[in-house]
Amino acid sequence: MTGGRPYRAEEIETISIRTNRQIYDLVSAPVEQKREPQTIVDARFSIAYNVAVALATGDVFIDDFTEEAIRRPDVIAISRLVHPETAAECEIPELGTHGLIKVEIRLRDGSVLQGQIDYPKGNPRNPMSRDEIQAKFVKCVSRSGRTALAGRAQAILRAIDGLPEQDGPFSSLLGLLCD
Secondary structure (H helix, E strand, C coil): CCCCCCCCHHHEEEEEEEECHHHHHHHCCCHHHHHCCCCHHHHHCCHHHHHHHHHHHCCCCHHHCCCCHHHCHHHHHHHCCEEEEECHHHCCHHHHHHCCEEEEEEECCCCEEEEEECCCCCCCCCCCCHHHHHHHHHHHHHCCCCHHHHHCHHHHHHHHHCHHHCCCCCHHHHHHHCC
16 A cells, blocks of 8 residues: 555654444544553554554664653654444454454555455465565564574575475484574
């Protein structure tokens, strides 16, 4: 929907998020608490916070769930613009408990960004691409605190890519994974 382009609160007029009742109760209520999470757990279960992070930075990752990160003024300013609501059209039993999520972002320049999520990224019906998996692996390893392992991330990916063709032991991969 945004192509990863970051936005500032000053560029956004309002953000409307429509979900089914179950999703609303889990990640949208109480609205004011979800807009300004006070704990890391509150932030993880806040659609307003997660959407705000995605808009402010172009991505959402583990670094966005620290005591410092959940208090970022630029993210909270965007989070305050989120208006979640339940919508009958999002109650679709075939989609399971996640239901349909519809997002509309009205920008101050008059443009409107719209999107919907039938299945979250990583769901078997909305799988990550090979490139997305590899990028996430590299990002996770780089934040693992295991410097030596992080330095071998690309070599590990190459070894994994070669696994389907290998008939023998996985000694080359194991050697890369061990510090």
